[in-house]
Each structure stands twice: as C-alpha cells, then as structure tokens.
Amino acid sequence: MTREMTGAKMVVQALKDQGVDVVFGYPGGAVLPIYDEIFLQNDIRHVLVRHEQGAVHAAEGYARSTGKPGVVLVTSGPGATNAVTGLTDALLDSIPIVVLTGQVPTFMIGSDAFQEADTVGITRPCTKHNWLVKDTDSLAPTLHEAFHVATSGRPGPVLIDIPKDVQFATGEYAGPKPAASHYQPQLKGDMEAITELVAALETAERPVFYTGGGVINSGPAASQLLRELVDATGIPVTSTLMGLGAYPASGPNWLGMLGMHGLYEANMAMHDCDLMINIGARFDDRITGKIDAFSPNSTKAHIDIDPSSINKVIRVDIPIVGDVGHVLEDILKVWKSRGRKVNREALEKWQKQISEWRAVKCLTYKPSETTIKPQFALQRLEELTKGHDRYVTTEVGQHQMWAAQFLGFEDPNRWMTSGGLGTMGYGFPASIGVQMAHPDALVINVAGEASWLMNMQEMGTAVQFRLPVKQFILNNERLGMVRQWQELLHGERYSHSWSEALPDFVKLAEAFGAKGICVSDPKDLDDAIMEMIEYDGPVIFDCLVEKHENCFPMIPSGKAHNEMLLGEADTQGVIQAGGAVLV
C-alpha cells in the first residue's frame, strides 16, 4: 500500500517503519522540513547534540550497545562535513549507522549555493554506500535500502543526501519490503571448508581462537555459540579490542586481549599456536605486529563475512566467508556429529604452557601509596562497578588500553571504543548514545583529559537530556600515548605532548549544571568512585593520576609477538629504524 506524502514526512515515516526510536541530530536550513515533521510527532525522540561529530559517535554508541542501527540527522554543508570523522570511524569499525543530510535544492546543486557541499562525493570513501535522492518518489525505497545496506553483511555507515525541494515535494510512500534489494551477502559458510576446519581442530596440538568485532556484530547468538564451542573444546580464546565481551572475561578459557598492548599469554599463544581460528577479526596491524614473523608455524582459518578480508594481510589456509553466527552453528554441528573430538592430551600440555605464560603476570605495575596509578584507578573502578548493569566507552590513548586490560567484560555490546580509526573524542558522545539506549544502566566513559576535551561540548547534551553518563577522566596532563612513543622512539623529546591550561574539571562540570569530582589521593579513590556511581546525573570525574606511567605490555612497531616489552626495564632502544616509520 502506498500513500501520498511530502518527502520530509516520508523520512519520519520510514524511520518509524524501520523501528527507530532515537535520532541524534542538529538542525539547519537544509533540513528544516524534516525538523518540522519531527516536531509534529512523539514516537521518535530527537537528541540535540552540540556538534555533528558528536551526533555520529552517539549513534555509534547507540548501535554498538543495542545491535540496532544508529540514526543521525544533520544539515547540508558544514553539518555534513562535521559528520565525516564519525562516518570514517564507523566504517573502520563496521558499525551500522544511517546518516541523513540535508542538501541545497536540486536546482541549485552545482552552483556553489550557500551551505552547499558535494556531500556524496566527500563521503563516498567513508561510507559503505551513499545516495543523493533527486526525486521524492525514490526517497522511501532509498531510505529502506539504506537501513538494509547498513545492517546486512559487514555492517557500516550509510548516508542519504536529501535536497530541500525533495523534502517539500510530495510523492508515494511505501513501507519496507523484505528482499527488495539486490544486496544480499552470503551468510552460510562453505560446508567443505567448515569440515576442513573441524578436522584441523580435532587434531590440533596448540589451537587458539582469535576473535574480533565480527562476533559482536553477528549478534548475541554468535557470542553464545562461541562460548559453547570454546567451552566444549577447551581451546583457549583471545580477542581483539573490538571483540571484548563476546567470550566472558571470567570464562575458563579466556586469554585476555591480544595485540600491541595485549596480554603476554595471548600474544605468545598466537605466536606459538599450530592452529589459529580467526573468527570475525581482520588481522589488523595492531594485532599482527611484524607480518613475516606473525605466528610462523600455524595453520590459519579465517571466518569473515567480507570476502575482501580474506588474504588481505595474512595468507590463510582455510577461508570461510559467511556470517559468524551461521558458521559457528555449522562448526558445532559438524564437530558434534563427528564425535566431539579434540586432541585432549596435547591440549592439556598447551594449557600448561599457557599457565606458565600467565604466571609472568604481565599486567603487574608498580603500586604507589601517594599517587593514583591509572591501572589502580581502573582496578578500583572494575571492583566497584562490575556488579552493575554497566556499559563502558573510551576515548583514545593509554587510558583506552588500560581500560581494555583492567576491565572485564562478561557480555557483548558492553564495550564501545574506537578501534580502527582511533578517534580521540569518540567516547563522550558515544556514552551519550549508549545512555539513550539504556536509560537505567551505569554508563562510564573512561577518558584521557586530552581526548575528552575534543568533544566536551556534549556536556550540554548530557545535562539537557538528563543522561547520567560518568566521565571517568584519567588525567595525566599528558597526551600520554604520544608521550610514551616519544619516550621510546624520539629520544624523550616531548614535543607538544602535554596538556597545558587544562580547565578545572569540577568547575567545568558545575558550569554546565553537572557534578564534578576531583580526586588525587589513592586513599580517597573508592569513596569518590562510589559518589560518582551514586550521583543521579552526569558526572565529570577528574582522577589525577601518575603523569609518566607507560602502558605495558607493548609490542613495539615492527616487532614480533614474542618480542614484547613487559615493563620499563625492557625499553632501551626498542624500536629500530624499520619500525620507526610505522605508526
């Protein structure tokens, strides 16, 4: 059934038909007709951010914590260009978001009109797909297709550019039609390859599961299947930054995160394994380190919904293109039907070896009675919040890596961080998006002071919408991660890596009508954290921490997994010329 309505009304109708309940946005001339329609209804809530970048990250936080696409509405020109960082972030981390931009009317396109930008041109390389809608009749099918593309296959950001005359004009609206799209990525994996993988798994002596964001993106069922497979086989499992929570941190086979700042036992297991089963990860350079020394003696299987991930970086022996959930289901089926075999004896030896690596206790740091160590702050945060219905976002830097190391995630969709793009300024708006989706949950953004300032304007949003997000700032008055690299790589010349003229965060919070807490003595930390948790409203928690702490373990750029630095003592002359050009 079709109905006649204006383009602006179609936008709102399509959002409703797609089950959207929240839109993050910022108005302007080219989207006023849509804002008018938003004004006239009550089903969709609109969150007025303070900068369009914030809208996109908020939508990402919403999407990651719900599994549903996040929706953004911004105006033409500067509204659209401000969204570019968020789009790129979502593209690299495969986050489904739908961004609607206003555009100058079709008859003015190309005339350098006021607030005209070539939005589809600018965003072509940073979206999974984008559309410029030139007539109102094609608006509804495009909107529905956009949701389909954003959420099918490897998820990602899409953008629809809607000229103002298309919003005003009337056309035919029809609801979503399933299977109307040509875009239908394959979900089932090849059974022959799956059987090959199961056979390898049955005999492997030193197998390891290497899981990534694809498990989370595939949905909660995929995480369940992963848990079943891991626990039934007793094969150890590690995860990328993006995949934390798919397997519980308290699980018996958990190795911890792998990669540049991953755990010793996880990286050593990756290096020494004889069978690596990559599930929804992409052999990112933060994971592999030196490519030609990456896990030299293993057979590698790779499950990914995106065929271009296969053999992009690391050559694999058993490629399986398909949705993680579907493939895991088939793996379990085949494995069970073949008699649930594993190489038990060898596995026990392997687990013993892993416990030896674990005994190195790679996360050990030097405690202090006088200054708050950032690791200690996170340990206390973990202790005091882990029983809560908790979601964690982060900014980018040392604090992000420490959060990944010291916080434990028991479930998927509980951890939102900018992995692929490493976008400072991600965490605060993301926490707003998460809190919108989960109003009663405890939402904490683990931040560095420098990152946090990049989108601090969103305090206005948090206060206006009564979102009790907790901004847990590990304030080292440094661009800590930059400082760490300068110490290791640039002869301790700390070029522009300190934060000067920082605001008084307590006063800043108060200026926005929020609560500020500042703590510098380790003895006061627990009480301060409790005060933060118990306060019913947004809090800026200014945690003054040790300024020169480095984040370990660390695999320096250009090094292999078994060449990790475990602490300060290992750092002399670590990154050689070849590695110095890497980032």
Place this chain on the structure above:
Amino acid sequence: MSALHIKKGSTRHSAYNLRPTFSDTQERHTIAVLVENEPGVLARVIGLFSGRGYNIESLTVAEVDHTGHLSRITIVTTGTPQVIEQIKAQLGRIVSVRDVHDLTVEGDAVERELAILKVAGEGDKRVEALRLADIFRANVVDSTLNSFVFEITGAPDKIDAFADLMRPLGLTEIARTGVAALLRGN
C-alpha cells in the same frame, strides 16, 4: 563456472588455492565488472583504485542493459596475485557492483579496443600509410589531400604496433577507447 569466479560473498573465491605462495610477480588481468548504472558508480570504482593504490591500465564503461540499467566496466590492471585478488574482492563489496569476472583466469577472453588515428603527410609517406592500414585492416574514415583518419579495432598490442608504424609516417593524434572484453565460447 570457474572456481575463481567471485560471486558476491562466495566462500571459495581465492585463487590462492591454485597458487603456491604469495608471489612478487606482476600480472596483468582484465576484469569485467557489472554495475548498477547509477550516479557516482564509476567514481566508486575509480576511487577504490586510487584510494587503495591499485593500477588502472585502461578502463571502459558503457550501459549494456538499458532496461535493467546495468553497465559493464572493463578494467585492465596489473599487480601481484595478492593485489589482484584484493582488487576483485574489493570491487565485489561495492554495493552497486552486481558481479565481478576475472577474464584472465576464467578462460580465454576476446579483448578488443578501438582507436582513431590522424596521420598527416604527403607523397610516399601517404601511400605507405595507406598500404599499412590495409594490412592492419584499418579503415579510412576521413581523408583530405594531406591527411587521413584511420579507424582500427583489435587487441591493444595490435593497436600499439599500428601506432608505432604510423608515427614516422606523420601520426599527429590518437584516441583509444580502452579494452572491451568477453570470454570466448559459452
């Protein structure tokens, strides 16, 4: 269907099954891409090549199905086997791409290009140009008392050879279409 034909999302798309290792040798492949003919689709394909640092030796595009609005883009590219596989996989994930065929590995392909060449000259050179054109089965599509415009179709190296011969005979301009290609047989 060849095992190397990338169907969108297919599992066994990798030519590595047939190749022993990552190799450094540069290969030249002709890739046919069937796309929905919508605004910006060519920019998506070209942007993929420039953004990821792949080579384009030639590229042709035209709508081949006017009712279904499908265009066929024929791309000649060079790269290591790994890069060629990536190019195909990356093309395959563009939402408006319907299908990707590597004509170089899928079978024997007919490759044709059309060129138009202007040759200016008088006397013996003019006669010689005409004689060579005849040998190459190039047609004269325009002539004046001191110039010819030749039209020639053929594989790209045939056109290269013809252009090389015309150069000393007064070649002043050349326009080439780039390669169009189809698999032989069915």
